[in-house]
Amino acid sequence: MFRDKIKVLDCTIRDGGLINNHNFDHRFVREVYKALSEAKVDYMEIGYKNSKRLFSAKDYGIWKFCEDDDIRKVIDGIESKTKISVMVDVDRVDVEDIKPRKDSPVAMIRVASYVKDIDKAIYLVNHFADKGYETTVNIMAISRALDNELTEALQQLEKECKAQVIYIVDSFGALYQETTEFLIKKAKSILKTKEVGIHAHNNQQLAFGNTIEAIIHDANYVDATIYGLGRAAGNCPLELIMSFLKNPKFDIRPILDVISKEFVPLREKIEWGYIIPYMITGILDEHPRAAMALRNGDKKENYREFYESLVGADEE
Amino acid sequence: MFRDKIKVLDCTIRDGGLINNHNFDHRFVREVYKALSEAKVDYMEIGYKNSKRLFSAKDYGIWKFCEDDDIRKVIDGIESKTKISVMVDVDRVDVEDIKPRKDSPVAMIRVASYVKDIDKAIYLVNHFADKGYETTVNIMAISRALDNELTEALQQLEKECKAQVIYIVDSFGALYQETTEFLIKKAKSILKTKEVGIHAHNNQQLAFGNTIEAIIHDANYVDATIYGLGRAAGNCPLELIMSFLKNPKFDIRPILDVISKEFVPLREKIEWGYIIPYMITGILDEHPRAAMALRNGDKKENYREFYESLVGADEE
Numbered sequence: 001m002f003r004d005k006i007k008v009l010d011c012t013i014r015d016g017g018l019i020n021n022h023n024f025d026h027r028f029v030r031e032v033y034k035a036l037s038e039a040k041v042d043y044m045e046i047g048y049k050n051s052k053r054l055f056s057a058k059d060y061g062i063w064k065f066c067e068d069d070d071i072r073k074v075i076d077g078i079e080s081k082t083k084i085s086v087m088v089d090v091d092r093v094d095v096e097d098i099k100p101r102k103d104s105p106v107a108m109i110r111v112a113s114y115v116k117d118i119d120k121a122i123y124l125v126n127h128f129a130d131k132g133y134e135t136t137v138n139i140m141a142i143s144r145a146l147d148n149e150l151t152e153a154l155q156q157l158e159k160e161c162k163a164q165v166i167y168i169v170d171s172f173g174a175l176y177q178e179t180t181e182f183l184i185k186k187a188k189s190i191l192k193t194k195e196v197g198i199h200a201h202n203n204q205q206l207a208f209g210n211t212i213e214a215i216i217h218d219a220n221y222v223d224a225t226i227y228g229l230g231r232a233a234g235n236c237p238l239e240l241i242m243s244f245l246k247n248p249k250f251d252i253r254p255i256l257d258v259i260s261k262e263f264v265p266l267r268e269k270i271e272w273g274y275i276i277p278y279m280i281t282g283i284l285d286e287h288p289r290a291a292m293a294l295r296n297g298d299k300k301e302n303y304r305e306f307y308e309s310l311v312g313a314d315e316e
Numbered sequence: 317m318f319r320d321k322i323k324v325l326d327c328t329i330r331d332g333g334l335i336n337n338h339n340f341d342h343r344f345v346r347e348v349y350k351a352l353s354e355a356k357v358d359y360m361e362i363g364y365k366n367s368k369r370l371f372s373a374k375d376y377g378i379w380k381f382c383e384d385d386d387i388r389k390v391i392d393g394i395e396s397k398t399k400i401s402v403m404v405d406v407d408r409v410d411v412e413d414i415k416p417r418k419d420s421p422v423a424m425i426r427v428a429s430y431v432k433d434i435d436k437a438i439y440l441v442n443h444f445a446d447k448g449y450e451t452t453v454n455i456m457a458i459s460r461a462l463d464n465e466l467t468e469a470l471q472q473l474e475k476e477c478k479a480q481v482i483y484i485v486d487s488f489g490a491l492y493q494e495t496t497e498f499l500i501k502k503a504k505s506i507l508k509t510k511e512v513g514i515h516a517h518n519n520q521q522l523a524f525g526n527t528i529e530a531i532i533h534d535a536n537y538v539d540a541t542i543y544g545l546g547r548a549a550g551n552c553p554l555e556l557i558m559s560f561l562k563n564p565k566f567d568i569r570p571i572l573d574v575i576s577k578e579f580v581p582l583r584e585k586i587e588w589g590y591i592i593p594y595m596i597t598g599i600l601d602e603h604p605r606a607a608m609a610l611r612n613g614d615k616k617e618n619y620r621e622f623y624e625s626l627v628g629a630d631e632e
Binding site for chain 1: 492493494518520521522523524525526528529532543544553555556559560568569572573575576580589590592595596599617618619620623624
């Protein structure tokens with residue numbers, strides 16, 4: 001039996017963009033949008049809405065900025081009920097860049113924030129909500145949030161923030177099911193008027209398992225990516241969560257097609273998934289940046305040395 | 317806090333042998349044994365004890381038969397507390413091949429059985445137990461067992477069988493956490509005098525998640541394989557479960573080393589892991605054999621066609 005309230009957001013292009021500097025071409029992104037639309041996925045997150053005053057367009061691909069014209073190039077002419085989402089990071093957006101909802105192809109804006117930046121996130125979300133967008137706050141690095149600070153942030157979000165959904169984001173792929181259960185129950189207990197979401201990383205092959213766990217405890221927004229594409233170990237695979245959810249509107253076949261035709265060849269060019277250095281940062285509850293640097297160097301398979309460099313690091 | 321009663325059995329060579337006809341050479345198996353011994357893994361399952369009267373030694377590698385001489389070649393001279401296990405399949409073993417425990421390098425014999433063959437499994441286990449071995453019954457294809465038949469099999473095992481451990485085996489990688497919880501609780505409720513174990517496959521990236529779930533509900537024997545090596549999608553990765561268990565005796569570094577030196581190169585030669593045709597057989601609760609055949613042919617990336625061939629098959 002499926003739960004109609006559960007919404008699936010595909011963030012393949014957005015999270016995948018963290019591997020290739022947001023350099024997916026229009027054709028590829030259009031194929032993804034077509035597949036997601038045919039599969040009846042609820043949302044597609046297409047990139048970040050960063051300010052071109054803060055980041056040079058020469059250094060990044062177009063999905064770092066998500067100009068309306070680029071979005072229209074990939075969606076125009078495709079029949080779809082899949083809504084477009086963009087992500088903004090605290091301190092990296094110019095709110096004046098954001099047009100009113102009625103003038104934009106974007107339906108939802110998600111604000112990614114650490115617990116410490118929650119006031120800034122609330123300011124941004126309320127601004128975007130007033131412009132007519134659906135909004136969420138995605139609380140990053142949740143595995144490192146101190147419990148009292150998280151409690152306060154959630155209370156503030158419940159009271160002061162117009163976001164419909166608050167996401168728990170396991171940025172480091174460090175959570176086990178028991179902690180996922182704890183965090184989702186905690187969020188649900190405080191966020192009486194909002195939905196709770198889950199965004200999981202796959203460093204320990206638990207992105208899907210933790211997403212199921214979150215759903216069991218009443219998270220109704222789930223992030224996934226096609227073939228698990230995403231930064232470092234990647235994310236919860238869309239094809240798995242669609243099969244689990246059993247919503248009769250979903251059709252997995254367009255997703256299988258786009259994996260065959262686009263993602264298997266792509267995997268030969270860029271790397272993501274269960275790779276031991278990402279596993280190591282996951283079990284140590286660390287950001288994967290050191291592992292990503294290792295994978296770009298000539299010691300990429302020196303796992304023991306990498307592990308020892310992290311556990312030996314002086315933290316006190 | 318760790319649970320001392322939890323025992324980890326590495327079945328890399330045994331389950332991995334199902335990919336390459338049990339053709340690992342002595343050097344490779346010795347490297348695995350050395351790593352497991354240094355890592356302080358409790359058991360190493362080295363292969364099957366099949367009868368050479370039923371299978372020709374010309375058609376299979378040595379780990380299909382696990383002669384004592386071959387086992388000694390890989391373990392002699394290595395300091396170790398890791399016990400050797402072999403698996404036998406119902407109807408494929410000649411019990412007269414099995415020497416008394418005191419004359420053999422093997423410590424444990426595990427009997428793999430479908431629910432329907434449980435009487436034969438009990439006969440075999442009791443025979444091996446009488447020869448002095450630690451014994452288990454591994455109930456295969458558990459996702460297809462009918463509840464009343466499984467209940468009866470578990471009751472029989474509790475009453476008539478000398479095995480110390482009864483394993484739940486998710487042969488098809490079809491279980492979600494909720495069903496894992498149901499099955500482990502059921503087994504624990506009937507098997508008052510025995511331990512319960514879990515052997516999971518990774519078709520849906522849930523082998524580790526389901527193993528954690530089983531542990532939460534008091535399974536104390538867990539199977540794993542180095543880098544997840546195993547038939548089709550492979551198994552619960554040993555490096556992940558070791559990190560989860562937090563038993564201070566474990567050392568993950570020898571496992572990281574052997575992955576670097578042996579398993580990364582091996583993965584270039586033989587295929588296992590999260591590959592879409594294995595995902596498809598997992599979500600459909602099917603044996604992976606059709607997917608394995610597909611991967612050996614020239615349509616290996618035709619996922620939609622493969623999916624439709626399975627869901628369209630006439631089953632009534």
